[in-house]
Structure formats: structure tokens, C-alpha cells
Amino acid sequence: MADPHTIAAPDDIDVDGFRRALHAEFSGTVSFGPGARALYTADASNYRHVPLAVALPRTTDDIIAAVAAARAHGVPLTPRGGGTSIAGNAIGSGLVIDTSRHLTAIENLDPAARTAQVQPGLILDDLHAAAAPHGLTFGPDPSTHSRCTLGGMIGNNACGAHSVAWGTTADNVESLDVLLYDGTRMTVGATSAEELDRRAALPTPEGRIYAALRELTATYMADLRTNMPQLSRRVSGYALDRLLPEHGGHIARALTGTEGSCVTVLGATVRLAEAPPARALVVLGYPDAPSAADAVPELLDHGPLTVEGLNHRLVAGLDRPGARSGVALPKGRAWLMVEMGGAG
Structure with a gap:
């Protein structure tokens, strides 16, 4: 053996x-x-x-x-x-x-709490369809939303265009039911300092894990606070700063994006967002890509759902023989597509 x-x-x-x-x-x-x-x-x-x-x-x-x-x-x-x-x-x-063949259920959807308990093989669009009658949605929506699974989104901390408004998958994970390679099964989520101390004192494999996480956070607290890039779409690597007390000691969010290298996800409770009843898309033209980028901070002050950019090279690819974009863009060589939401 x-x-x-x-x-x-x-x-x-x-x-x-x-x-x-x-x-x-x-x-x-x-x-x-x-x-x-x-x-x-x-x-x-x-x-x-x-x-x-x-x-x-x-x-x-x-x-x-x-x-x-x-x-x-x-x-x-x-x-x-x-x-x-x-x-x-x-x-x-x-x-x-x-997990995408059979473990595809929504085990519970609570409109009042705005949460859903899901199995890892659930397709994102199926969650969208179930949440929509309640005026809710799951915010992160990668372009593969018709076939990607919640477990996969948790694995790579998926984003999508609407991460501008609702953040990454990690921002919307409340708890995870996880299995470690040694067979230890745990439910992890936000962990207060008091709860961390209590669990770390348990004479069990779970207790040893909490003790190790407490030691890791205490040892590298300064580095975690100062050396982790503060980017809204930071999805690569291990988000150990999620373990900091000011971030709720959130073990589930620290695990989101670790690609199955730490745990196997058996299930998740995720947060749902209020879906705006009405949406409008505005396309803004700029002389070049740097000018478009410079405009983004001011646009973010208006609370957009989406801000996506493209430049003239991408548009030129649609004008090659045999391809027609069929879209009239504002004057410029770079554009921002800004989606806004409202009450309608």
C-alpha cells in the first residue's frame, strides 16, 4: 500500500x-x-x-x-x-x-437570507434560473455561464463581466463543505478569533488544522496585510489575506481559487445579489486605449454593473472579408461598454 x-x-x-x-x-x-x-x-x-x-x-x-x-x-x-x-x-x-453529471442540485434557496446551498456540479445558469423569480442572481458570471459549474467557479475564483458590481466568486462564498485528502471533512466559513481559538483547542484533525491556520496567520500577519495586491479581480494564487481577522478569518474565501490543491469541495453556500429590474448599455468612444483607461475611475463612481473595454484592433478583426460586426460604434479607436442597472 x-x-x-x-x-x-x-x-x-x-x-x-x-x-x-x-x-x-x-x-x-x-x-x-x-x-x-x-x-x-x-x-x-x-x-x-x-x-x-x-x-x-x-x-x-x-x-x-x-x-x-x-x-x-x-x-x-x-x-x-x-x-x-x-x-x-x-x-x-x-x-x-x-461532479457535473449527477451532483447538480440546489439543496436550498433562501430568498430572505439571499443564499443558496448548492452541490458542486450545479451549472451557473441553472442557479440563475432558480434565483430569478425572487429578483436575485449570483453575481459572478463568466462567459461560460451556460456550462460552467459552481464547483469549478470556486476552484478558480471565477469573475465575469459583472464582478465590477458583485465581486469575484470568493466575495460571494459564505461557507464550504470540504474534504481533505486525509479524509477530514469540515464546514468552513468566516471564523472569529474566539471561534478560532475554540476550534484550535479541539484534539481532532480539524482542531490541528485550525491551530495551524491560526499560527500561519499570526506569523505572517504583517506580510499578509502589506504584500498582497489590493486588486478587485485578484484571482490567481492563494488568497491568504482572507484569513486576517479584519476579513472575518474567512477560510472558505481563502480556499476559493486554490484549484482543488487543498481540499475537494463537496458543497457550498453562496450569497445571492439583488438583480436590477432594468439595465441599459452605453458604449463610449475614446481616441485611444490609455484615454479609455483613464476614464474608468470616474465611471466607477456611478456604480456600473459592467465596464468592459476593446480597441480598434479587435474591431478591425470583425471587418475582414466574410465577417460583419453590424454594430455602429461611436467615433474613436477605443471603446468602453458600460452597463447600468436601475429600478426601471
Whole structure:
């Protein structure tokens, strides 16, 4: 049996033993066949990795069983949602766990609290459709909204055009139900200093994790406060500054964007935003891209939902033979598309 704290190369894995372990506890579909493996070799990126196996869990217990089997046999894990990643985030050489087939439910939607409890394979547009009758929406909306999953959005801290108004996925995550590679299951969210101390004192794996997080934050508090870029769309890397007390000691938001490298997401409670009843799009023209960029701070003072830019080179690509934009733009060589919302 492999050391559970090491990741074995595929050639070192007892494939037959791993297959038996998966089938023993897993109620969903597991495939080691070439067809399924070929289907999961790619995502929306240019990268390719042939996985050892593909698992389609039907229940949360299936995910827990799959992680346990992978741990016992030293198999790398790749959680996968819609496969819309453009940086190779949803492919790997070990076990790919695809939640988008069965774990797609909204377990609870509370219009009064403006929250939704969701499974990781839920498609974003399905959440939009469920929230819309209540005048609500989930703010972050990447261009892949018709096929990306909430678990995937949590994995890469997705943004979308409306992050100007409603922030990134991390800004809208209230809590996460997570599973660590060693089998520890936790529900994490905002954590006050008092709660952190209480949990850190527990003689359990969970207690040791809270103690380690408390030590990490205390040791590097000055660096976390001064060296983390204060950007509204900072989505790359580990957002350890979310652990600071002034940010609520928010473990769920610190985990958002970590691409499954720290935990496997079993479920999430996310915050919903009020959707404006009326929207209008204004296109503004500028002499060049720097001029358009200089105008953005003043535009933000008006509370737009979206501010997106394009320049003459992008527009020229639409005027090549065989392509017609069909859009009359204001004079200029750069443009800002500004969406505003209101009561109607």
C-alpha cells in the first residue's frame, strides 16, 4: 500500500487494487476504459493529460469514497466541473472526479437570507434560473455561464463581466463543505478569533488544522496585510489575506481559487445579489486605449454593473472579408461598454 502522504507516478500505482477499492464503495460510474479516458484528456485549454480513471459520483459519499481510494493507492486527484478551464485546470494523470453529471442540485434557496446551498456540479445558469423569480442572481458570471459549474467557479475564483458590481466568486462564498485528502471533512466559513481559538483547542484533525491556520496567520500577519495586491479581480494564487481577522478569518474565501490543491469541495453556500429590474448599455468612444483607461475611475463612481473595454484592433478583426460586426460604434479607436442597472 502506498504512503498516503505521497503521490505515486502512474507507473507505480496498483491499478487493479485501485479499481477494486473504487468499485467496493462507489455507487456512481467508474471507468478505466480508453474511451472515457480519452474524453477526459482535454478541457478548454491546449493541454492534454490522459487520466488513469474517470469517476462520476452520484452522491457526496461517492466523492468521499473516491478520495479514500485515491489516498490509499497514492493516486493524484483532479476535481472537474464543466471542463471550461483554459489553463489545464480540469485535467490530470490520476483520477478525474466529474461532479457535473449527477451532483447538480440546489439543496436550498433562501430568498430572505439571499443564499443558496448548492452541490458542486450545479451549472451557473441553472442557479440563475432558480434565483430569478425572487429578483436575485449570483453575481459572478463568466462567459461560460451556460456550462460552467459552481464547483469549478470556486476552484478558480471565477469573475465575469459583472464582478465590477458583485465581486469575484470568493466575495460571494459564505461557507464550504470540504474534504481533505486525509479524509477530514469540515464546514468552513468566516471564523472569529474566539471561534478560532475554540476550534484550535479541539484534539481532532480539524482542531490541528485550525491551530495551524491560526499560527500561519499570526506569523505572517504583517506580510499578509502589506504584500498582497489590493486588486478587485485578484484571482490567481492563494488568497491568504482572507484569513486576517479584519476579513472575518474567512477560510472558505481563502480556499476559493486554490484549484482543488487543498481540499475537494463537496458543497457550498453562496450569497445571492439583488438583480436590477432594468439595465441599459452605453458604449463610449475614446481616441485611444490609455484615454479609455483613464476614464474608468470616474465611471466607477456611478456604480456600473459592467465596464468592459476593446480597441480598434479587435474591431478591425470583425471587418475582414466574410465577417460583419453590424454594430455602429461611436467615433474613436477605443471603446468602453458600460452597463447600468436601475429600478426601471
